[in-house]
Amino acid sequence: MTIARKQFNKPSFVLDKKLKQRLEDIATPLGTILILLLIWQLLTMILPTDLPGPIKVVQETWVLILYPFFDFGGTNKGLFWQVFTSLQRVAIGYSFAAVVGIGLGILVGLNKRLSKGLDPIFNILRTVPPLAWVPIALAALKQNQPAALFVIFITAIWPILINTAVGVRQIPQDFNNVAQVLQLPKTEYFFKILIPSALPYIFTGLRIAIGLSWLAIIAAEIVMSGIVGIGFFIWNAYQNSQISEIIVSLVYIGLVGWLLDSLMAWVQTLILPQSQR
Amino acid sequence: MVTSLKSAQRSSHDATPFLIVDQVSKVYPTKTGDYTVLKDVNLAVNQGEFICVIGHSGCGKSTLLNMVSGFAKPTTGRVLLQGKPIEKPGPDRMVVFQGYALLPWLSVFENVYLGVNVVYPQKSKSEKTQIVKEFLAMVGLADAMEKKPPQISGGMKQRVAIARALALCPEVLILDEPFGALDAITKEELQEELLKIWNTHKCTVLMITHDIDEALFLADRLVMMTNGPAAAIGEVMEIPFRRPRNRSRMMETPEYYKLRNHALDFLYNRFAHDDE
Numbered sequence: 001m002t003i004a005r006k007q008f009n010k011p012s013f014v015l016d017k018k019l020k021q022r023l024e025d026i027a028t029p030l031g032t033i034l035i036l037l038l039i040w041q042l043l044t045m046i047l048p049t050d051l052p053g054p055i056k057v058v059q060e061t062w063v064l065i066l067y068p069f070f071d072f073g074g075t076n077k078g079l080f081w082q083v084f085t086s087l088q089r090v091a092i093g094y095s096f097a098a099v100v101g102i103g104l105g106i107l108v109g110l111n112k113r114l115s116k117g118l119d120p121i122f123n124i125l126r127t128v129p130p131l132a133w134v135p136i137a138l139a140a141l142k143q144n145q146p147a148a149l150f151v152i153f154i155t156a157i158w159p160i161l162i163n164t165a166v167g168v169r170q171i172p173q174d175f176n177n178v179a180q181v182l183q184l185p186k187t188e189y190f191f192k193i194l195i196p197s198a199l200p201y202i203f204t205g206l207r208i209a210i211g212l213s214w215l216a217i218i219a220a221e222i223v224m225s226g227i228v229g230i231g232f233f234i235w236n237a238y239q240n241s242q243i244s245e246i247i248v249s250l251v252y253i254g255l256v257g258w259l260l261d262s263l264m265a266w267v268q269t270l271i272l273p274q275s276q277r
Numbered sequence: 278m279v280t281s282l283k284s285a286q287r288s289s290h291d292a293t294p295f296l297i298v299d300q301v302s303k304v305y306p307t308k309t310g311d312y313t314v315l316k317d318v319n320l321a322v323n324q325g326e327f328i329c330v331i332g333h334s335g336c337g338k339s340t341l342l343n344m345v346s347g348f349a350k351p352t353t354g355r356v357l358l359q360g361k362p363i364e365k366p367g368p369d370r371m372v373v374f375q376g377y378a379l380l381p382w383l384s385v386f387e388n389v390y391l392g393v394n395v396v397y398p399q400k401s402k403s404e405k406t407q408i409v410k411e412f413l414a415m416v417g418l419a420d421a422m423e424k425k426p427p428q429i430s431g432g433m434k435q436r437v438a439i440a441r442a443l444a445l446c447p448e449v450l451i452l453d454e455p456f457g458a459l460d461a462i463t464k465e466e467l468q469e470e471l472l473k474i475w476n477t478h479k480c481t482v483l484m485i486t487h488d489i490d491e492a493l494f495l496a497d498r499l500v501m502m503t504n505g506p507a508a509a510i511g512e513v514m515e516i517p518f519r520r521p522r523n524r525s526r527m528m529e530t531p532e533y534y535k536l537r538n539h540a541l542d543f544l545y546n547r548f549a550h551d552d553e
Binding site: 185 | 394
């Protein structure tokens with residue numbers, strides 16, 4: 001009897017512990033957020049400032065929060081559409097950056113002379129902040145839409161390119177020796193040795209780049225008037241002194257950025273085998 | 278028992294030996310001037326012979342073997358395989374690398390298939406698959422074909438590396454300290470397997486080792502190198518034990534200890550390593 005009871009008790013205890021752990025994982029950050037909101041509310045009540053407290057923000061923007069899908073034409077659209085349009089731009093610019101960045105990165109990684117010639121240029125260009133590209137992009141492309149795409153592209157490409165090149169350069173000499181002894185054809189070498197070996201580095205680049213391009217699109221849209229997008233939405237709200245709307249947008253931007261990074265991390269776990277993560 | 282190079286050449290059946298290292302020197306340029314690794318090395322190897330190379334670290338054993346595999350070229354002199362100078366690495370001189378060099382993202386099967394696929398382009402896919410399976414079975418890995426290298430032990434990795442090399446039926450098999458990182462039991466097992474395989478496939482084997490007993494068990498001749506810089510072959514020792522060899526019976530003979538002491542004397546008295 002006692003044995004049977006013990007066996008019965010043990011798993012339920014384990015389950016209980018797991019559940020407790022789960023609850024704690026959710027409750028701790030929630031509690032922290034509540035405390036921070038409280039501090040924010042108190043500060044706006046004490047200090048003389050134009051910034052609204054969290055209660056006022058919700059009061060002023062509950063329509064925006066509850067109806068993210070409205071569409072009254074022009075730039076007068078719900079937050080979902082604003083974010084969605086910005087994300088579309090990111091998707092296009094980022095995809096171009098990924099294709100060109102990985103391609104160029106492989107070339108630079110394989111070719112010593114190319115790498116010597118281009119390395120200083122890359123290092124100068126990659127430190128240029130996204131906003132500094134905006135006037136150049138506008139001057140060169142004349143229109144807002146392609147200029148925004150270009151800004152994302154030029155921001156996202158550097159980490160992808162540089163990480164890919166590093167990944168290709170670090171292919172262990174042993175693997176290259178194997179390729180030489182077997183006299184592997186170029187395509188076999190590319191798909192069986194080069195790409196798998198560089199893949200962890202390429203993913204590091206891709207993950208850094210997705211964060212950067214999300215930062216860049218908002219900066220770019222703020223400067224480009226009259227387009228749908230979360231960046232211009234913020235600028236428009238500022239022009240109309242709707243600080244609460246800006247704060248709600250910031251929350252959206254943060255959540256989407258977090259989502260993008262988690263998405264890349266998840267893709268990484270899908271593609272890279274255990275041993276290479 | 279101890280023969281010079283010339284008598285070894287004379288005793289061979291062919292007029293021209295299979296592999297010839299002819300007056301080979303290797304000089305590496307460094308900041309402080311040229312560094313001579315090997316100087317005037319001569320060696321003639323017959324087809325199907327099992328040669329072990331022994332010497333202190335830094336004596337240029339690996340450099341010598343790299344010139345046979347084609348990863349390095351002699352500064353002066355020539356290395357000839359069947360009368361032709363060696364230009365670059367190729368699958369006719371397969372190398373079992375020191376660190377196994379298996380591709381971790383490919384399965385054991387795919388690692389071996391990679392080479393088979395390149396070397397036998399005229400064969401059908403099922404034929405190539407058959408070859409891979411045959412050689413993996415030979416090294417006792419028929420059940421581990423779908424595993425990835427990080428999932429298997431060091432001894433198994435070395436077996437895969439040997440299977441990968443042998444599946445291409447190379448003229449020369451080059452092994453750079455293949456069993457150095459393995460435990461004593463696995464090491465002895467693999468030595469015996471290597472001998473068995475060598476017996477059936479009759480390829481020429483060049484193997485670097487640090488282990489005199491290993492060399493005495495495996496080799497037809499033991500090449501003992503002098504210390505670097507400017508190392509050369511100090512002596513080539515004939516190992517006359519009849520094959521198939523039995524390790525314990527071999528070790529009971531007085532001759533075994535004569536050879537062993539001779540090699541030890543060479544390494545630790547005549548060419549003792551002066552630790553810099």
